[in-house]
Amino acid sequence: MLTNVNRVSKLRVITMANVEGKTTVEKDGYLVVGKAEGVVEIDVDTFLCKGCGICVEMCPRKVFEWSKELSEKGVHYPVPVHAEKCVKCKLCELLCPDFAIAVRW
Ligand code: SF4
Numbered sequence: 873m874l875t876n877v878n879r880v881s882k883l884r885v886i887t888m889a890n891v892e893g894k895t896t897v898e899k900d901g902y903l904v905v906g907k908a909e910g911v912v913e914i915d916v917d918t919f920l921c922k923g924c925g926i927c928v929e930m931c932p933r934k935v936f937e938w939s940k941e942l943s944e945k946g947v948h949y950p951v952p953v954h955a956e957k958c959v960k961c962k963l964c965e966l967l968c969p970d971f972a973i974a975v976r977w
């Protein structure tokens with residue numbers, strides 16, 4: 873099981889995960905963790921996020937936890953630490969009022 877998150881950018885959190893194993897790769901200048909295929913990638917733009925909590929509350933699989941540190945906006949932001957539980961419903965992406973989340977696979 874993989875629940876790894878690397879926050880190497882000041883502006884984004886990207887998590888790729890599956891239930892079998894992990895590989896760290898670099899994509900678009902960011903470190904991502906997961907396998908190259910068969911994974912879900914949950915990308916949170918912490919610059920856009922205002923910390924409203926809609927995604928945290930509405931995710932049916934409780935994928936997100938709040939960051940310990942503050943973003944540039946001075947708010948806690950969601951970190952997809954349980955990305956391996958994601959069912960790819962895209963609810964978080966659709967409900968985010970600031971278009972701060974992208975879920976890809
Ligand atoms: S796509 Fe669905 S299950 Fe995955 S993190 Fe977003 S709300 Fe949660």
Ligand code: SF4
Nearest residue numbers: 921922924925927968
């Ligand atoms: S719904 Fe969007 S703005 Fe609100 S906490 Fe989640 S990512 Fe941030």
